[in-house]
Amino acid sequence: MTAPAKTIPIVRAEPSRAFEFISTKKDELIGWARKFSLFPYPFVTACCAMEFMAVSSTPYDTDRFGAALPRFSPRQSDLLMVVGTITHKQAPVLLKVYEQMCEPKWVMAFGACATSGGFYQNYAALDGIDKIIPVDVYIPGCPPRPETVIDGIMQLQERIARQQHPILTKEF
């Protein structure tokens, strides 16, 4: 009579969390670096420009947030700040500037006109830039207060910091 075969318990190895850890830390590092190195492209068309200048200067000083150095080339910018009214005639130009910016990129609608057309409800003005390009942050006001703009920059920074950056893309 043969003895019953012993059953050997199957012990499954725990999946390694090292990759997850490295990936998480890399995302945090890239997010942190990106959030404090914004290069704005000011697409300025109207009176909100005064407010844009005020927020860039002392005592508000957007340099504290790493966002004070405007670049006037879309290829060197990652934050498109649309400041003022956009007409239907200007819309294709704005779209071209947006398309020329490298990824990742973000868009701020600065003031009521860029957000919704403001009080220019007529045949010439665009009802907000989100009709042609995606907007990440809307700044209300006509014109917006510098504090409101700074609040918008800080909210955008939080959003940038939370973005995920996969190590491997589908192409690999």
Ligand code: SF4
């Ligand atoms: S929101 Fe007001 S201040 Fe800004 S561009 Fe429009 S009308 Fe001028």
